Amino acid sequence: MKAVDTNVLIYAHREDSEWHAPAAVCLRQLAEGHDDWAIPWPCLHEFLAIVTHPRVYAPPTPTAQALDQVQAWLESPTLVVLTESRHHWDTIRSLMEHGRVVGPLVHDARVAAICIQHGVSEILTADRDFGRFPALKTVNPLVAT
Numbered sequence: 001m002k003a004v005d006t007n008v009l010i011y012a013h014r015e016d017s018e019w020h021a022p023a024a025v026c027l028r029q030l031a032e033g034h035d036d037w038a039i040p041w042p043c044l045h046e047f048l049a050i051v052t053h054p055r056v057y058a059p060p061t062p063t064a065q066a067l068d069q070v071q072a073w074l075e076s077p078t079l080v081v082l083t084e085s086r087h088h089w090d091t092i093r094s095l096m097e098h099g100r101v102v103g104p105l106v107h108d109a110r111v112a113a114i115c116i117q118h119g120v121s122e123i124l125t126a127d128r129d130f131g132r133f134p135a136l137k138t139v140n141p142l143v144a145t
Contacts, residue, residue, distance in 0.1 A: 002030065003038040003082065003115045005125035006046040008141060013051060013061065013069050019126070019142045026124060026141040031076040040082040040114045042107065044070055084110075085117040099132035112136050 004027065011023035030037040048070065051061040061069075073079060092113040095101065101109045112133040115123055122137040123130055130138040 001036050001038055001080065001118070001120050002139075003040060003111075003120045003123045004030065004043065005111065005123055005127060005130070006043040006050070007126045008124050009039070009043060009047045009073075010050055011126075011142065013047070013066075014057065016057075022142045027073070031073065031079070033078060036078050036080050037076075038080045038082050038115070038118065038120055039073065040111050042111055042114070044073075044081070046107070080118070082114045082118050082120070084114055087117055088113055091117055095133055095135075101132065105129055105132070109133070 008023050008026060011017045011019035012027040014020060017023070048063075048066050050056050051066050051069075052063050054060045074081070092109055095109045095113055095116075096106065099105075099109065108127065108129050109132075112123070112130060112135075116133075116135050120136065122139050124139050124141045126140050126142050128138075130136060
């Protein structure tokens, strides 16, 4: 199963992003496809926090529109929304120790741990920091391979 990171969600949503077209195509293919795909809850929360923030986007996405976007993704019949499991602490602790994770990278470790716990094979992201977690393959869907 593939999971989608926050940055791909943002680019797919924000038409003013230079990465909008490839991100939108990526999400449309996942949402309309037959295979299960995933979004970790922390990525949905972070999406909402970023697109509605007036210091990040001028103008920011109105809250109602951002919530509608999340609702649209949640309506995909193949979407699996991921959250921490009972083994989360052991997984994130190991990732933090082995990846020498500190500060803001703790969020990425949290997302990686959630994905690993649920058997996600790859995360679609433009964030190279996920390379710290070799148990999770990273794929940048925004660049041609």
